[in-house]
Amino acid sequence: MSEKHIDEISGVATTGHEWDGIRELNNPLPRWWVWTFYLTILWAIGYTIAYPAWPLLNSATQGVLGFSSRADVKKELAAAQEAKASYVSAIASKSVEEIQADETLRTFATAAGAAAFKVNCVQCHGSGAEGSKGFPNLNDDDWLWGGKITDIQQTIAHGIRFDTDADTRVSEMPAFKEMLQPQEIKDVSSYVASLMGFTVDETRIEPGKVVFAANCASCHGANAMGMQDLGAPNLTDSISLLVHSEADIESQVRAPKHGVMPAWQARLGESTVKELATYVYSLGGGK
Numbered sequence: 001m002s003e004k005h006i007d008e009i010s011g012v013a014t015t016g017h018e019w020d021g022i023r024e025l026n027n028p029l030p031r032w033w034v035w036t037f038y039l040t041i042l043w044a045i046g047y048t049i050a051y052p053a054w055p056l057l058n059s060a061t062q063g064v065l066g067f068s069s070r071a072d073v074k075k076e077l078a079a080a081q082e083a084k085a086s087y088v089s090a091i092a093s094k095s096v097e098e099i100q101a102d103e104t105l106r107t108f109a110t111a112a113g114a115a116a117f118k119v120n121c122v123q124c125h126g127s128g129a130e131g132s133k134g135f136p137n138l139n140d141d142d143w144l145w146g147g148k149i150t151d152i153q154q155t156i157a158h159g160i161r162f163d164t165d166a167d168t169r170v171s172e173m174p175a176f177k178e179m180l181q182p183q184e185i186k187d188v189s190s191y192v193a194s195l196m197g198f199t200v201d202e203t204r205i206e207p208g209k210v211v212f213a214a215n216c217a218s219c220h221g222a223n224a225m226g227m228q229d230l231g232a233p234n235l236t237d238s239i240s241l242l243v244h245s246e247a248d249i250e251s252q253v254r255a256p257k258h259g260v261m262p263a264w265q266a267r268l269g270e271s272t273v274k275e276l277a278t279y280v281y282s283l284g285g286g287k
Helices: 031-050 069-093 096-101 103-120 149-158 182-195 202-215 246-254 270-282
Strands: 014-019 022-025
Touching: 069 103, 069 270, 096 103, 096 149, 096 270, 103 270, 149 270, 182 202, 182 246
Parallel strands: none
Antiparallel strands: 014 022
């Protein structure tokens, strides 16, 4: 039997293996580590027997303990549904005014409405309901169709200019390019721009006021502060979705653009619409 080779630097015997002059030291693992490793193997085998583990063609082994994380989740969801069932039932049976008057129910509806808003409304109105470009900010008190909670409910439920809902909000500004002379359009645009705080040619304001009274006051009001029954906006403030300059106003007078909002009641149900209305109203802009 040949003598074991001892490494000169470490003083440890080698295994006898050699690769290109490199020898492998014979350093066995500590016995406690080896036994711990064996125990982890036994633990893994026991775990796969006790719990679902091995994949099959259409499922997996069930395990002798019958544990199922999916079953636990279903139980938790069922318990949550049962816990909130009384609130859901109350929302379904009560009006938005009654929900608003009940602090506990209002709190629940607001939270539920906030969740529904994040799923269905943020794409247009933004995550904070501040409104994306071309879509209204729901935090202020500037409302086309009214800011009472019943008004908000009606708008959410049936939408605006949504063709498939018979009760949708409808208002359309006519195109005045065929009804007014080019100079009249310029004059009335200057007048409206002056109301919104833009700097304009002052010589056009009075002529524009005359054109406005004859053609626009029937919807926007003699004071140009709008009519919510008709969905006509207030033209005396700087809040606007489509116009940000006198040129924008002139373009809108010539050939107006009209937005569309979907009717949500058919999609989400009456209770969710009530929750959304409660949430939007809670943002502070409701009246």
